[in-house]
Amino acid sequence: MRLTDLLDFAWQVVRGYRGRTFLILLAMGIGVAAVVMVTALGEGARLYVLNQFGSLGTNLLIVLPGRSETAGAMPGVLVGKTPRDLTLEDALALKRSHAIRRFAPLIIGAGDVHAGTRVRETPVLGSTAELMAIRGMEVALGRFLPEGDPRQSQPVCVVGAKVASELFGARPALGEWLRIGDRRFRVIGIMAKQGESLGFNTDEIVIVPLAAAQALFNTEALFRVLVEAKSREQIYYAKQDVEEIIRLRHEGERDVTVITQDAVLATFDRILRALTLAVGGIAAISLAVAGILIMNVMLIAVTQRRREIGLLKALGATGRQIRLAFFTEAMLLAIGGAAVGLVVGELGRNLATQLYPAIPFQAPWWALVAAPATAVITAVLFTVVPARRAARLDPVQALSRR
Amino acid sequence: MQLADFIRFTYGSLRSHRLRTFLTALGIAVGIAAVILLTSIGEGLHRFVIAEFTQFGTNIISVAPGRIQTHGASLGGVNTVRPLSIEDALALKRAPYVQVSDPVVQGNADVKYFGKSRRVTLYGVGPDFAEALKMRVAVGEFLPQEDPRSARALAVLGSKVAREFFGGDNPLGSRIRIGGERYRVVGVMQSKGQVLGFDLDDTVFIPVARALEMFNRESLMEIHVTYDPTAPLVEVEQGIKRILIARHGAEDFTVTPQQKMLEVFGTVLDAITFAVAAIGGISLIVGGVGILTILIIAVAERTSEIGLLRAVGATQRSILMLFLGEAALLAAIGGTAGLLLGWAIALLLQLALPALPVHTPWSYAVLAELVAVAVGLAAGVLPARRAARLDPLEALRSE
Numbered sequence: 001m002r003l004t005d006l007l008d009f010a011w012q013v014v015r016g017y018r019g020r021t022f023l024i025l026l027a028m029g030i031g032v033a034a035v036v037m038v039t040a041l042g043e044g045a046r047l048y049v050l051n052q053f054g055s056l057g058t059n060l061l062i063v064l065p066g067r068s069e070t071a072g073a074m075p076g077v078l079v080g081k082t083p084r085d086l087t088l089e090d091a092l093a094l095k096r097s098h099a100i101r102r103f104a105p106l107i108i109g110a111g112d113v114h115a116g117t118r119v120r121e122t123p124v125l126g127s128t129a130e131l132m133a134i135r136g137m138e139v140a141l142g143r144f145l146p147e148g149d150p151r152q153s154q155p156v157c158v159v160g161a162k163v164a165s166e167l168f169g170a171r172p173a174l175g176e177w178l179r180i181g182d183r184r185f186r187v188i189g190i191m192a193k194q195g196e197s198l199g200f201n202t203d204e205i206v207i208v209p210l211a212a213a214q215a216l217f218n219t220e221a222l223f224r225v226l227v228e229a230k231s232r233e234q235i236y237y238a239k240q241d242v243e244e245i246i247r248l249r250h251e252g253e254r255d256v257t258v259i260t261q262d263a264v265l266a267t268f269d270r271i272l273r274a275l276t277l278a279v280g281g282i283a284a285i286s287l288a289v290a291g292i293l294i295m296n297v298m299l300i301a302v303t304q305r306r307r308e309i310g311l312l313k314a315l316g317a318t319g320r321q322i323r324l325a326f327f328t329e330a331m332l333l334a335i336g337g338a339a340v341g342l343v344v345g346e347l348g349r350n351l352a353t354q355l356y357p358a359i360p361f362q363a364p365w366w367a368l369v370a371a372p373a374t375a376v377i378t379a380v381l382f383t384v385v386p387a388r389r390a391a392r393l394d395p396v397q398a399l400s401r402r
Numbered sequence: 403m404q405l406a407d408f409i410r411f412t413y414g415s416l417r418s419h420r421l422r423t424f425l426t427a428l429g430i431a432v433g434i435a436a437v438i439l440l441t442s443i444g445e446g447l448h449r450f451v452i453a454e455f456t457q458f459g460t461n462i463i464s465v466a467p468g469r470i471q472t473h474g475a476s477l478g479g480v481n482t483v484r485p486l487s488i489e490d491a492l493a494l495k496r497a498p499y500v501q502v503s504d505p506v507v508q509g510n511a512d513v514k515y516f517g518k519s520r521r522v523t524l525y526g527v528g529p530d531f532a533e534a535l536k537m538r539v540a541v542g543e544f545l546p547q548e549d550p551r552s553a554r555a556l557a558v559l560g561s562k563v564a565r566e567f568f569g570g571d572n573p574l575g576s577r578i579r580i581g582g583e584r585y586r587v588v589g590v591m592q593s594k595g596q597v598l599g600f601d602l603d604d605t606v607f608i609p610v611a612r613a614l615e616m617f618n619r620e621s622l623m624e625i626h627v628t629y630d631p632t633a634p635l636v637e638v639e640q641g642i643k644r645i646l647i648a649r650h651g652a653e654d655f656t657v658t659p660q661q662k663m664l665e666v667f668g669t670v671l672d673a674i675t676f677a678v679a680a681i682g683g684i685s686l687i688v689g690g691v692g693i694l695t696i697l698i699i700a701v702a703e704r705t706s707e708i709g710l711l712r713a714v715g716a717t718q719r720s721i722l723m724l725f726l727g728e729a730a731l732l733a734a735i736g737g738t739a740g741l742l743l744g745w746a747i748a749l750l751l752q753l754a755l756p757a758l759p760v761h762t763p764w765s766y767a768v769l770a771e772l773v774a775v776a777v778g779l780a781a782g783v784l785p786a787r788r789a790a791r792l793d794p795l796e797a798l799r800s801e
Binding site for chain 2: 019020023024026027030031034038065066067082083084085107108109110111112121124180181182213216217218219220221223253255279282283285286288289290292293295296297299300
């Protein structure tokens with residue numbers, strides 16, 4: 001039997017039982033589509049998170065006060081105070097390192113912002129002009145905090161888009177005065193809309209000069225220092241420099257934690273990849289069920305087509321050829337089902353993209369390969385028993401009995 | 403047709419094709435097993451998280467400065483222009499139904515003892531902290547009851563800190579240095595282990611006023627308030643708000659009852675469990691397609707039999723019921739098998755990985771079985787109707 005004959009034979013069978021073929025295609029299609037869509041969701045979430053981290057800036061290191069002896073705790077949750085503060089002077093000393101391009105000290109806190117009679121509680125961020133370059137922020141109107149000695153402060157502030165509209169309504173906010181706590185600030189800039197970024201909404205913050213924030217919250221202690229290394233290769237040296245410089249300033253005590261953006265990114269990447277793989281695997285269980293269905297239908301087909309198989313054998317077809325015929329049929333069904341599934345999965349992905357344009361839904365390449373491959377492999381595996389049963393039929397008995 | 407006949411007939415047709423029945427039921431069984439296993443893990447996780455939280459008691463309310471929440475924590479805990487003071491905490495003791503009100507400030511400090519040094523999580527707390535969070539003292543006592551505004555330099559160690567510094571020796575009465583100041587050890591806490599990433603044994607507790615001084619800060623991070631468990635939560639919350647608003651002139655703080663947090667966690671975890679179970683349930687749908695396929699084939703095979711039945715007086719309705727019954731029975735068998743399979747795997751998982759919380763509630767088992775039967779019935783409708791609509795004459799002639 002030639003390959004074309006094999007294919008033709010299988011095609012005749014597949015066409016001959018349309019209802020049956022349709023149902024098997026449906027079962028396989030559901031399985032493949034489920035795997036594709038679920039992994040697309042997972043991959044979309046992963047890419048979304050990575051993008052969010054990427055938008056924080058490049059080659060970023062975060063210096064935070066305090067250090068934990070026990071491993072395991074996420075460094076990000078290390079909140080709270082330390083007896084020896086991380087100060088502005090510590091941050092300024094970082095200028096000595098050759099691996100560091102720029103840095104921005106950060107103080108954060110909750111403040112009640114008054115403008116006229118309107119009051120709104122927002123996060124208040126104290127920082128320097130460098131913050132804009134490090135975080136890749138954009139100013140829509142006016143300008144960002146002025147350059148200059150961070151120890152001195154001018155009574156100016158930059159507000160998020162939402163804060164501006166909430167406090168001033170349709171009035172232009174630029175040049176207006178607002179009051180935070182017991183200090184007054186003039187609005188010199190309005191941030192471009194950036195939206196939510198890892199739970200922190202830049203549309204809803206007020207940025208003031210560092211010295212002003214120090215006075216406002218009555219604290220010397222910095223919350224974080226954001227450091228940008230000169231290049232990707234320099235990140236390691238920058239980390240070492242930061243640790244060493246601050247250790248020397250803190251009387252030889254290592255009491256800061258330096259985390260690199262890459263480390264955080266890698267952790268998230270790993271977790272989300274594992275999750276995607278897990279849900280993809282769960283969805284793939286349905287492919288096994290579809291495989292069971294194929295086996296069942298093939299077994300019935302062997303019984304129904306006894307005479308046909310008997311005739312083939314009587315005409316000289318070997319057991320191997322009969323087996324091949326069944327495998328070809330199963331593979332045709334599986335490939336057809338996989339194709340249907342891929343198309344449906346793609347449609348579902350498109351729909352999801354339309355609904356949530358912010359998240360880049362995209363099935364990972366391994367899922368696009370693995371889902372059809374799994375479909376074909378399960379189909380072949382589950383056809384082994386029926387195919388062997390068919391191949392072993394005795395032609396005389398198969399033809400004689402009705 | 404009598405019920406007994408009906409059952410015998412269905413049973414007979416399932417028995418005559420044993421392999422077919424087995425495979426069809428297997429399809430459903432795999433689906434149900436997946437759903438049961440996944441929901442068991444989800445439910446186990448849910449219980450685990452709830453247990454982690456409720457070990458501190460359920461009747462706690464946390465009051466934090468500021469009203470903005472990011473990452474689930476109050477930003478006011480970091481810095482705020484509207485501080486919460488120790489006096490606020492003392493004032494909350496007078497709120498209705500309140501049992502204990504305890505100020506908290508948390509930080510990270512270096513602890514030294516005879517040349518050994520260790521960075522630990524430092525908690526500045528009031529004398530009622532242990533009672534509020536249901537934590538037990540293993541040796542000695544907790545910080546004594548005294549005016550929290552002018553407390554003595556006493557410290558209570560977490561079990562890990564005590565072990566690292568003193569080994570098997572008795573730490574009581576020893577003097578340690580925390581952030582450059584000298585403290586006398588008066589107690590050691592019982593081990594609590596890690597709770598959601600925080601190691602509660604790598605901690606030192608000192609009086610709150612001293613911690614505020616050490617950290618050079620004026621605001622507490624939060625105030626833990628416990629209330630009479632039988633009291634209505636709304637009134638407790640209102641009482642707390644009334645007192646603090648009277649003291650501050652505005653609502654510049656956040657009141658979070660533990661129960662609300664538990665509810666939030668509960669909904670999130672339930673949603674995840676549901677989503678994962680739904681993904682697992684896709685295989686159930688595929689199993690349903692399997693039943694549909696097999697029944698359609700069966701109807702085609704048994705056309706003459708159906709014709710005979712109709713000829714001897716079986717109504718369309720009874721033929722319909724016959725095939726629906728077969729579908730439901732197939733699904734029910736598969737469902738039961740899947741239930742046992744999923745349950746067995748869950749038990750094995752529990753034995754193999756004791757750390758992984760697994761729990762299968764009875765309600766889920768019943769629900770899964772019902773879902774299986776429903777899937778079977780839904781899959782049976784089409785073939786059963788096809789069988790019922792067969793023309794008896796045509797059907798008989800097909801022989």
